[in-house]
Amino acid sequence: MNAFLNWHALTWLGDSSLMMPMALAITAWLGWARRTRPVMWLWLLCVGAAGATVVAGKLAFMGWGLGIAAIDFTGFSGHTTLSATLWPVALWLAVSSFAHRWRVAAAFAGWALGMAIGYSRLALDAHSVSEVVSGFLLGLSASGFFLWGQRSKPHPRLRLLPVLLTLVLPALVIPPGTRAPTHELIGRTAAWMAGNERPFVRADLHAGTRPSRRAAG
Numbered sequence: 001m002n003a004f005l006n007w008h009a010l011t012w013l014g015d016s017s018l019m020m021p022m023a024l025a026i027t028a029w030l031g032w033a034r035r036t037r038p039v040m041w042l043w044l045l046c047v048g049a050a051g052a053t054v055v056a057g058k059l060a061f062m063g064w065g066l067g068i069a070a071i072d073f074t075g076f077s078g079h080t081t082l083s084a085t086l087w088p089v090a091l092w093l094a095v096s097s098f099a100h101r102w103r104v105a106a107a108f109a110g111w112a113l114g115m116a117i118g119y120s121r122l123a124l125d126a127h128s129v130s131e132v133v134s135g136f137l138l139g140l141s142a143s144g145f146f147l148w149g150q151r152s153k154p155h156p157r158l159r160l161l162p163v164l165l166t167l168v169l170p171a172l173v174i175p176p177g178t179r180a181p182t183h184e185l186i187g188r189t190a191a192w193m194a195g196n197e198r199p200f201v202r203a204d205l206h207a208g209t210r211p212s213r214r215a216a217g
Helices: 001-014 018-030 034-064 078-096 098-125 129-149 160-173 182-194 203-206
Strands: none
Touching: 001 098, 018 034, 018 078, 018 160, 034 078, 034 129, 034 182, 034 203, 078 098, 078 129, 078 160
């Protein structure tokens, strides 16, 4: 029971209810000073591309059943993708006034946390290995591209405490374990777009079944 609760606590660190406020906080810090606003736009491009890819994949499967049964793939793991995208940048930003080696270490700690959150999705049987691995690689690509670009760009040099307080604030306001209804919302949207009574689910992928069509009118 305790292990089950611990996996839920870990997986919550990648939930949209926590990740979306964190993404906004990172955007605000990057856009605070005029000299770093180009960095903010790069950040928005990276996080937006990762998020849009996850949503597009989920819509494709839930609406039209586009998945890969051989590897049990129904779309990128959103928790893993967001974690591998946001946590490395958040921790890098928290130590942005420190020496380069500390910023690198913080980014790798963020990726390690993203891997742990991905593993929690497997432990909770929420995703397959292919979905977690692909989600991590997608998030790694987004955050890695952003952080690699900071080698030659001016980046914020912020104080540790204010950044940590900003990043921790959502966790203090949102009750731990709160799940954002993003998965259900995407499912309903996908079913509506495809004209189905319900979204496709994993069982449909392996059984070759499909939802009934929604009655006209």
